[in-house]
Amino acid sequence: MPVMNPQGPALQALLQAMDNAARGAERPAARLLAVSKTQPAQAVAALASLGQRAFGENYVAEAVAKIVALRELNLEWHLIGHLQSNKSREAAEHFDWVQSLDRPKLVDALSRHRADDGPPLNILIQVNPDGEAGKSGCAPEQIGELARMVDAAPRLRLRGLMAIPEPTPDFQQRRRTFRQLRAWFDQLREEFPAIDTLSMGMSEDYRLAIEEGATMVRVGSALFGPRT
């Protein structure tokens, strides 16, 4: 039976738009993280059959069910939602990346629970770039300190930064925030030359983010349709 690929045209259009944004701004191509929260495992499998490898999830329990169900596909799984300390063991055991590390306590918890005999857990430090109250992410002044902790922790590999700008309708403001994030990323890379990932931009603003130097965009609804 042929695999149905309802997201096929959306994926092709998205990859094309990402390439155009990068080319127009004379930037290297960005990677696509397909955000599959609330989507069933079959939707992930359908997109995987089109060549998409990296998937992002917000909730540990929901993600683990899909990771286990799709084990044979060898996909790359990224945790992008807020991580509670009591979920860090499961996160360290099942994900390939955690993009939402935003406080010292998680460094030790993830490091301790990551298996010795496999690859290190890739880590992005989540920043709260616009100082929004009640939002996940560390303050910009804490980036360096957290990065040094991650870098020193066994079984963790520091890869860069992740952020969600304030969802304002003012896209000039979003652009300024993306530009500021790129500056913080470049500054961090002076101390840690091996970092390679700046994860920013979602369905509404991934083009802007790529123009301002995102190396990875996280796209859900533009790919799978609106979440119900």
Ligand SMILES: *Cc1c(COP(=O)(O)O)cnc(C)c1O
């Ligand atoms: C849901 C989510 C996304 C994707 O959002 P869309 O607007 O559907 O593209 C990206 N990043 C994070 C952290 C999310 O929670």
